[in-house]
Amino acid sequence: MEGTKRIRFVAKALSIVFLVCIWTSAALAIDNETCMECHGDDSLRRTESTGMKASLYVDGEKFKYSVHNINGIACTDCHADITELNMDNEVPHAVNLAQVACQNCHEEVAEAYANSVHKKASHKGVTIPCYACHDYHDTARLAQATVSERQNSFCLKCHNPNKFHDWLPAKENHFALVECTVCHAPDVPRHVNLRFYDLIDNQFLKGDVILRHLNTSQEEFTALIDRDGDGTINVDEFEDMVLMLRQRDIRGVFHGELVVDMEPVVHQVNRGAANRDCSQCHSATSAFFKDVRLTFDMNDGSVASYNVDRQTLQTYFVEFNALGTTRVRLLDKIGIALIAGGVAVVFIHLTARLLTIPLRKRNKENA
Amino acid sequence: MSKEYVHPAPVRVWHWINAAAFVFLVITGVQIRFAEMINFLSLEDAVRLHNWVGFLVIADYLLWYAYYFSTGKIRLYYPNLRTFAADALKQAKYYGCGIFKGEPNPHHMTADNKFNAMQQKAYVGLMFIFLPAQMISGVFLWQVKGFENYINMLGGIRIVDTIHVLLFYFFATFMFVHTYLATLGHTPLAHFKAMFTGYEEHH
Numbered sequence: 001m002e003g004t005k006r007i008r009f010v011a012k013a014l015s016i017v018f019l020v021c022i023w024t025s026a027a028l029a030i031d032n033e034t035c036m037e038c039h040g041d042d043s044l045r046r047t048e049s050t051g052m053k054a055s056l057y058v059d060g061e062k063f064k065y066s067v068h069n070i071n072g073i074a075c076t077d078c079h080a081d082i083t084e085l086n087m088d089n090e091v092p093h094a095v096n097l098a099q100v101a102c103q104n105c106h107e108e109v110a111e112a113y114a115n116s117v118h119k120k121a122s123h124k125g126v127t128i129p130c131y132a133c134h135d136y137h138d139t140a141r142l143a144q145a146t147v148s149e150r151q152n153s154f155c156l157k158c159h160n161p162n163k164f165h166d167w168l169p170a171k172e173n174h175f176a177l178v179e180c181t182v183c184h185a186p187d188v189p190r191h192v193n194l195r196f197y198d199l200i201d202n203q204f205l206k207g208d209v210i211l212r213h214l215n216t217s218q219e220e221f222t223a224l225i226d227r228d229g230d231g232t233i234n235v236d237e238f239e240d241m242v243l244m245l246r247q248r249d250i251r252g253v254f255h256g257e258l259v260v261d262m263e264p265v266v267h268q269v270n271r272g273a274a275n276r277d278c279s280q281c282h283s284a285t286s287a288f289f290k291d292v293r294l295t296f297d298m299n300d301g302s303v304a305s306y307n308v309d310r311q312t313l314q315t316y317f318v319e320f321n322a323l324g325t326t327r328v329r330l331l332d333k334i335g336i337a338l339i340a341g342g343v344a345v346v347f348i349h350l351t352a353r354l355l356t357i358p359l360r361k362r363n364k365e366n367a
Numbered sequence: 368m369s370k371e372y373v374h375p376a377p378v379r380v381w382h383w384i385n386a387a388a389f390v391f392l393v394i395t396g397v398q399i400r401f402a403e404m405i406n407f408l409s410l411e412d413a414v415r416l417h418n419w420v421g422f423l424v425i426a427d428y429l430l431w432y433a434y435y436f437s438t439g440k441i442r443l444y445y446p447n448l449r450t451f452a453a454d455a456l457k458q459a460k461y462y463g464c465g466i467f468k469g470e471p472n473p474h475h476m477t478a479d480n481k482f483n484a485m486q487q488k489a490y491v492g493l494m495f496i497f498l499p500a501q502m503i504s505g506v507f508l509w510q511v512k513g514f515e516n517y518i519n520m521l522g523g524i525r526i527v528d529t530i531h532v533l534l535f536y537f538f539a540t541f542m543f544v545h546t547y548l549a550t551l552g553h554t555p556l557a558h559f560k561a562m563f564t565g566y567e568e569h570h
Contacts, residue, residue: 169418169509173512278402278410278411279402316525319525323399323414324410327400328525328532332400335532335539336536338536339536341540345544346547349462352467360468360469364469
C-alpha cells in the first residue's frame with residue numbers, strides 16, 4: 001500500500017511538472033497570427049532616425065506562399081530576439097530588432113556568398129543583406145520561375161545589363177533565354193528547362209494538365225514515356241510523347257531556357273568570372289547543354305523534372321536555337337549531299353572536257 | 368574576233384563585292400555552325416564579321432536592284448516564255464554534249480541578251496527568291512528578339528534557321544559550280560576577264 005501511494009504521488013508530481021512545461025512553452029511561443037494582428041495592417045509605419053517613414057506591413061497572402069511559411073518557419077524563428085510580447089507597451093517588443101541571421105539556417109549559402117562580389121562590396125561600405133535580393137517576407141520558390149522572372153526579381157533590381165553587354169551579339173536574346181548566373185556564377189551547375197507551350201491557347205501548360213492529357217501521374221510518367229527505363233527520355237521517346245499529345249489535340253512546342261540549379265554556389269558571383277568565349281556555349285559539345293530537363297510546373301508550386309537526352313535540342317520539337325549547339329544534323333547531311341553533288345557534276349564535266357580535247361582538236365581540223 | 372561591252376561598271380562592282388562577301392559569309396558561317404570542330408576565328412569575331420558582311424550584301428543587292436530597275440535592264444532576267452523551254456533544252460544539250468565536240472554555244476551573248484535560258488532561270492530564282500530569303504532570314508537571326516513577331520509568323524526560330532542554313536549550303540554549292548561554269552568560255556579565263564573589263568570577246 002505504501003508503495004502504491006508513493007507511485008501515485010510521483011505520477012501526480014510528474015503530471016504537474018508536465019502541465020507547467022506545456023503552459024510555459026505555450027505562453028512563450030508567439031504565433032504568426034499574433035504578429036499579424038499588428039503587422040497585417042498596411043498603414044503600420046515607423047519613423048526612422050532620418051525622418052523617413054518605413055513600412056512595417058507584412059503582406060499575409062504573400063507570406064502564406066513564401067518558401068519559409070510553406071516549410072513551417074514562424075516569424076519568431078527568424079526574428080529570434082523576440083522572446084516575449086508585452087501587450088501593455090505601445091510596441092510589444094524591442095523597437096530595434098537584430099538583423100535576421102539567415103546564415104544560421106543557410107550555412108552553405110553563407111559560405112558561398114562570403115566569396116562573392118556582393119559580399120566583398122562591404123569593404124567599400126556597401127552592405128548587401130540577403131533580403132536585398134530575396135525580399136523580406138515573400139521569398140518564393142524559384143524552380144517554376146522563368147528566366148525573366150528570375151532576373152527581374154534579382155539582378156535587374158540593381159544592374160542594367162544593357163550597359164555592359166554591347167559586345168554580346170543578339171544580347172536581348174541572351175537576356176531573354178539565359179539566366180545571368182549561368183555566366184556570372186561559373187561554378188554552379190546549369191540545365192536547360194523545357195516547358196510545353198500550347199500553340200492553340202498561347203500559354204505554357206501546367207504539368208497537371210499535361211499529365212491529365214497523357215492519362216498519367218507524376219509517378220507513372222517515367223514508366224509511360226521512358227520505355228527503355230534508362231532514366232533519360234531519348235529523342236524517339238520524346239517524339240512519341242509529342243505524338244501522344246497531338247492525338248489528344250494538344251499542339252505546341254517545348255520552349256527552352258538555360259538556367260542554373262538551385263545550389264548554394266549560385267551565390268558565388270564574382271567580377272570577371274564570366275568570360276567572352278562564345279564557343280564555350282555555342283558548340284554541339286558544350287557542357288552548358290549537357291543537362292536537359294523536361295519541366296512540369298505543378299499547381300501546388302512544386303516542379304516535376306525528367307531528364308531528357310541533349311540530342312532532343314537538335315529536333316524541331318524544341319523551340320530553342322543556340323547557334324551551333326542545337327543545330328539540326330539532318331540539315332548538315334542535306335548540305336553535304338548538295339555540295340558533294342555539285343563537286344561531282346563539276347568533276348565529271350571537267351574530266352569529260354579533258355578527255356575530249358583530242359576530239360575537239362580533230363573536229364576543228366576537219367572543219 | 369570582236370568585243371562587246373556586256374557588263375557595265377555598276378554590275379561588275381556589284382558582282383565582285385557580292386562574290387567576295389559570299390566567300391566571307393561561307394567561311395564565317397562554317398565557323399559559326401561548327402565551332403567545336405573549326406577554330407580559325409573566335410566565334411565572337413565570326414558572328415560580328417558575318418553580321419557586317421551580311422549587311423554589305425544587302426546594300427550591294429540594293430545597288431543591283433536600283434541599277435537594273437532604273438535602267439530597265441531587268442528585262443535581261445525575264446525569260447521569253449514562248450521560246451524558253453526549247454532554248455533551255457538546247458542549252459542543256461550543249462553543256463551535256465555539244466561542248467565536248469567543240470560545237471558552238473547556241474546562245475550568243477550580247478548586251479541586250481546576256482543570259483542563256485538556263486542562266487535566266489537560275490538567276491531569276493537566285494535574285495528574286497533565294498537571295499532575298501537569305502537576306503531576310505539573316506536579318507531575323509541577327510536580332511531574334513527584335514523580330515520575334517515576324518519569326519513567329521514564319522513558324523518560329525527553328526524554321527527561319529533552317530531556311531538560312533539550307534540556303535547557306537545552296538549558295539556554297541552555287542559558288543563552286545558558278546566558278547566552274549565561268550571557265551566554259553572560249554578560253555577558260557575568258558568570262559573571268561570579261562567580268563573585270565566589261566568586254567566579252569566573240570569568235
